Amino acid sequence: MPHFYVTTPIYYVNDAPHVGHAYATVNADAVARWHRQIGDEVLFLTGTDEHGQKVARAAEEHKMSPQAWADRLAPRFAETWAALDVANDDFIRTTEPRHHRAVQRFLQRIFDNGYIEPGSYAGWYCVGCEAYKDESELLPGRVCPDHRRPVEWLEQENYFFRLSAFQDRLLEWYRDHPHSVQPETKRNEALSFIKGGLQDISITRTSIDWGVPVPWDPNHVFYVWYDALVNYLTAIGYADGDDGVGEWWPSVHHLIGKEIIRFHCVWWPAMCMAAGIDPPAHVQVHGFLLVGGERLSKTRVAGGGERAVKLTEIAPTALVDDFGVDPIRYHLLREVPLGADGEFSYEGIVSRYNADLANNLGNLMSRVATVVGSKCGGTGPAPRLESRLAGVAAEVVASATAAWERFAPHDALETTWRLIRETNAELEAAEPWRAEPGPEVDGVLGDALQALQIVALLAAPAMPTTCAEVWRRIGLTGRPEDQRLPGAARWGTYPGGGAVEKAPPLFPRRSQ
RNA sequence: GGCGGCGUAGCUCAGUCGGUCAGAGCACACGGCUCAUAAUCGUGGGGUCGCGGGUUCGAGUCCCGCCGCCGCUACCA
Numbered sequence: 001m002p003h004f005y006v007t008t009p010i011y012y013v014n015d016a017p018h019v020g021h022a023y024a025t026v027n028a029d030a031v032a033r034w035h036r037q038i039g040d041e042v043l044f045l046t047g048t049d050e051h052g053q054k055v056a057r058a059a060e061e062h063k064m065s066p067q068a069w070a071d072r073l074a075p076r077f078a079e080t081w082a083a084l085d086v087a088n089d090d091f092i093r094t095t096e097p098r099h100h101r102a103v104q105r106f107l108q109r110i111f112d113n114g115y116i117e118p119g120s121y122a123g124w125y126c127v128g129c130e131a132y133k134d135e136s137e138l139l140p141g142r143v144c145p146d147h148r149r150p151v152e153w154l155e156q157e158n159y160f161f162r163l164s165a166f167q168d169r170l171l172e173w174y175r176d177h178p179h180s181v182q183p184e185t186k187r188n189e190a191l192s193f194i195k196g197g198l199q200d201i202s203i204t205r206t207s208i209d210w211g212v213p214v215p216w217d218p219n220h221v222f223y224v225w226y227d228a229l230v231n232y233l234t235a236i237g238y239a240d241g242d243d244g245v246g247e248w249w250p251s252v253h254h255l256i257g258k259e260i261i262r263f264h265c266v267w268w269p270a271m272c273m274a275a276g277i278d279p280p281a282h283v284q285v286h287g288f289l290l291v292g293g294e295r296l297s298k299t300r301v302a303g304g305g306e307r308a309v310k311l312t313e314i315a316p317t318a319l320v321d322d323f324g325v326d327p328i329r330y331h332l333l334r335e336v337p338l339g340a341d342g343e344f345s346y347e348g349i350v351s352r353y354n355a356d357l358a359n360n361l362g363n364l365m366s367r368v369a370t371v372v373g374s375k376c377g378g379t380g381p382a383p384r385l386e387s388r389l390a391g392v393a394a395e396v397v398a399s400a401t402a403a404w405e406r407f408a409p410h411d412a413l414e415t416t417w418r419l420i421r422e423t424n425a426e427l428e429a430a431e432p433w434r435a436e437p438g439p440e441v442d443g444v445l446g447d448a449l450q451a452l453q454i455v456a457l458l459a460a461p462a463m464p465t466t467c468a469e470v471w472r473r474i475g476l477t478g479r480p481e482d483q484r485l486p487g488a489a490r491w492g493t494y495p496g497g498g499a500v501e502k503a504p505p506l507f508p509r510r511s512q
Numbered sequence: 513g514g515c516g517g518c519g520u521a522g523c524u525c526a527g528u529c530g531g532u533c534a535g536a537g538c539a540c541a542c543g544g545c546u547c548a549u550a551a552u553c554g555u556g557g558g559g560u561c562g563c564g565g566g567u568u569c570g571a572g573u574c575c576c577g578c579c580g581c582c583g584c585u586a587c588c589a
Contacts, residue, residue, distance in 0.1 A: 266586085351538075362551090424553075434545095504549095
């Protein structure tokens, strides 16, 4: 059985879960659900990143220990994913013992292999950024442009990872794995960065103690990024196996935002090489959701009212309360192609909700149920094998499958909706509501029910609850997500004979 | 500055190797229908395919230049 391992970034417990987090997580969830439906053994990992100076500072401000602070925030992420019907198989926290063991083992291995050595680094340091700043990017008075506070001259004796030793190996690896980073343009970014020359990186800190201790020098803790990336190995048992990564590694799929390309496409593969394991097979980069084209804009928020909000101020749970889980999931998956930046707006959600969910899918369900009730006594007839829709369905299944396969939920859903539109058109052409009950009418409605069954299967990764409801209403037992594709989506699998239920609209229309 | 990308119907975008590629969805208009959530179905786009040259029998689709926009150019998660 094929193994499918997909990860999200682990989220820093510095701020509350927002729409940006939800975007990445729901996309990963939908892809994971798709792979379960096609019968893969799936491991879907998400979690929280809990070390580092910023967490320590935030905890301090709240007069809490860093651990207590992390213990308070991590569940908020878990709860948000539950509210979004995210079915992750594991939720990793970097403060867990299994992770400490994995980090220490991984980096000890790199140390033993000679790729970590002592050194010193000095420069202007912004505490807010937790980063050194080049003089050229500072505002007058040596002030950090992001945090508006003075930077400090900091010189540290640290351990350095010899990233520079991996330039050629990385280029060679990318040459041999041309599709490992997608979209292509993001791969180019990583490549040009590597070609520009790689410097060694300091990977430990002595200024704080909120981190994973360095095994060969307990005065140091690992720098957060070098701790965080290892989570992808922790979850598959790296700490305890030999290299413990057999069936899940390196065929992993890292879903990340474009702002962390360098860490995942340069540092991380080099670290893996240094530790003696293969780099991750695939990094799928997504873009940003924008509000009002920029960072700020007027947007309506749940409950009405209008004020300027940032994307990071929009709580996913508030959107779920307003629209329902599946419409939000659908919107996050359908509105923007994965990899591109896209607009996120209240108006956009309403508009797509009405067009795709209420008018197309929901209305099709309603009209079919009503006519089956009046012309077929409420019992769903079987489809016709020679139906024109059979060909459409086959094409749609094939292209939706291909789209899910290449991490393109946007395309998968778009093509799935083509079957809905064609089914509406087919009904319009046949007008079963005007005809006398009989084989002709049965055939038309059987086709429509078959189409709904297939739509429920193809859209289940995006809208599990709705698709299960469609499944039930058209008289089928079980749940779409328990069916095996592609077999279950073949034309002719709708059995007929079940009770078709007329029920309130799946998606009541909303006014702007 | 260097490297990379983008600029196609009101909006969001498709357009593989140059020759029915001038398209889709949404929005809008008109018509049909009334099973359905004022839903649905059909019809409608004279769009200089950013601008100017060039190659070619023929170019959104290749080459050169220009204009506009954007990303990356290291130790922030």
